[in-house]
Amino acid sequence: MGQGTFAKRKASPGSVRRAFQPWNDPQARPLVEFRNVTKRFGPVTAVDGLSLSLYPREFFALLGPSGCGKTTLMRMLAGFERPDSGAILLDGVDITAVPPHLRPVNMMFQSYALFPHLSVADNIGYGLRREGLARPEIARRVAEMLALVKLEGLGARRPDQLSGGQRQRVALARSLAKRPKLLLLDEPMAALDRKLREATQFELMDLQSTLGTAFMVVTHDQDEAMTMADRMAVMDHGRLVQIGPPDVIYEAPVSRYVAEFVGDINVLEGRVSAVEGDLVRVESAVAGPLELDEDAPGFALGDTLLVGLRPEKIALSHDEPAQGLNKVRGEIWDIGYLGDVTMIQVMVGGEGGTLLKVALANRTRRIERPFAWDDAVWLSWDVEAGLALAP
Amino acid sequence: MKRLGPGLILALVAGFAFLYLPILALIAYSFNASRLVTVWGGFSTHWYGALMRNEPLLDAAWLSLRLACVSATLATVLGTLAALALARHGRFRGRTLFSGMVLAPLVMPEVITGLSLLLLFVAAEIERGFWTVTIAHATFSLGFACIVIQARLVGFDRSLEEAAQDLGATPLMTFWTVTLPLIWPAVAAAWMLALTLSLDDLVIASFTTGPGATTLPMRLYSAVRLGVSPEINAACTLMIGAVAVAVIAASLLLKRERMAGADK
Secondary structure, eight states: OOOGGGGOOOOOOOOHHOOOOOOOOOTTTEEEEEEEEEEETTTEEEEEEEEEEEEEEEEEEEOTTTTTHHHHHHHHHTTTTTTSSEEEEETTTEOOOOOGGSSSEEEEEETTOOTTTSSHHEEEEEEEEHTOOOOOHHHHHHHHHHHHHHTTTOOSSOGGGSHHHHHHHHHHHHHTTTTSSEEESSSSSTTOOOHHHHHHHHHHHHHHHHHOOOEEEEEHHHHHHHHHHHEEEEEEEEEEEEOHHHHHHHSOSSSSSHHHHHOEEEEEEEEEEEETTTEEEEEEEEEEEEEEOOSSOOOOOOOTEEEEEGGGOEEEESSOEEEESSEEEEEEEEEEOOSSSEEEEEESSSTOOOOOOOOEESSSOOSSSSOOOOOOOEEOTTTTTTTTOOO | OOOOOOHHHHHHHHHHHHHHHHHHHHHHHTOOOOOOOOTTBBBBBBBHHHTTOOOHHHHHHHHHHHHHHHHHHHHHHHHHHHHHHHHHHSSTTTTHHHHHHHHHHHHHHHHHHHHHHHHHHHHTOOOHHHHHHHHHHHHHHHHHHHHHHHHHHHOHHHHHHHHHHHTTTOHHHIIIIIIHHHHHHHHHHHHHHHHHHHHHHHHHHHHHTTOOOOOOHHHHHHHHTTTOHHHHHHHHHHHHHHHHHHHEEEEEHHHHHHHHEEEE
């Protein structure tokens, strides 16, 4: 796939997508429901009493480290694994015991699993032949799918005559050919290089909004999940830790695990010294007194609390910043220039204190940098920038 | 490429000579014009002509061929099923016992296999003949077929079968449209192997056969006991040719499959 083959994102106005929040609508009927599902493999509990609802037209991402149970969850939905307890419903029908070939759900495999002995067209038409469609109808649908994934003219090729990106498209076309209600994608971008991955992500989003099929992506790549998903779930040890739109997960993670898994975060330990309405005052051993604006603090005086700070929300200056901000003195320990941003590690609380990461966006083409190694600097951030996390 | 020293080449030649000189001598003497087996009387294809007029020998060859085809097919079907069970169903209850039972005939002395089958057929009052030999041959070549096919299934990407089922194929349909087309070189190789095993067998066939079902090796063996004739040499040469073709075909199939596997 060349860079020019994907169209500019069509009119998928942000406002429309923003209004798409069936999970907040009590009237909305879920497409898929996991009800208290548990799956064990010997002594290992892969999925632990998990409940989850997916909605029609939703682009859902399951995010987690390897071994967190996300692949098992997907395989249970496809029918390859049977839950030990609980139920899985599709469109209100219990499909827990339905074998894979009778489920209106299709899956794109991580390895693509293209049939090496069949041509591209026969691969795409495989599911249609199993449905017993007439030959001309199959040919028409296959041509339609080839056009959809921009592989016109490659129908007669064998999978081993295609590039990695083309193979991925064939796998996608094959899994969409039967017009499933739900498409499962297992690490769909894992085998693509970075540039191709980015372009493919946007294409996949386009495709999904055009077709209106619900997509569920399993991935360990947070960029991928955040780019594509309407809603994402972070999993750990077989449980859902947090579920919500990407911006909510990033800006309001419920735990240190989520905060550290999705994006970069600095963590400062402190003790609650005062609570004044929404404002929480924290006394930190390394950074001194800090203030946090938390909607529902739920913390009492004297509680230990972790203050989470995203690197891009910290400002860096040589002079002491204005009043009203949290500010800490520190010394620059390390500077990493990444092109778009510069990551600066600042030691606060003196030698043996805490290293804080600060991300500075490089907005100008200036080569000489305003900060250098060993500079004494001020770090500052807004009261709303800090996150209160339970220890 | 590593070059071989003269000592190694000598050892190689001696080794091959030990293995193949008798066979070469047999082939050469099948073209002997003389009636005396050990005296060279000039080149002739006379004995091949005589062979073609030897009705009992031709009957035996035809019987052996039919028997080999039927028993090889039986062994391949059962061997494929056994291999699928062993490769697919992980650690099912009694797996070790099952695999031991399937593979035991590989190491069992032929005399014991033959004798025990004979006892079974006698006890069950089954009339001995074509079908008893066929069953006996299928029994011992099943293990070989199973090993060949199982080796192929071990490297088989399970997700291909899952993809087929995901796209609406029943498990049986998945086997016909995905599994079998991908493992067929191994299945064909297993069939060839079972065919040659059956064509070659003398001991088990002798135990399990009955009147009117004399296989080619049995016919040759009884003829040799009356004295080796160049006609026998000619028959053996043809058999060597047939077996060599089958074995080479089987190994080519497996090689082709390995190369196809390496492409992925």
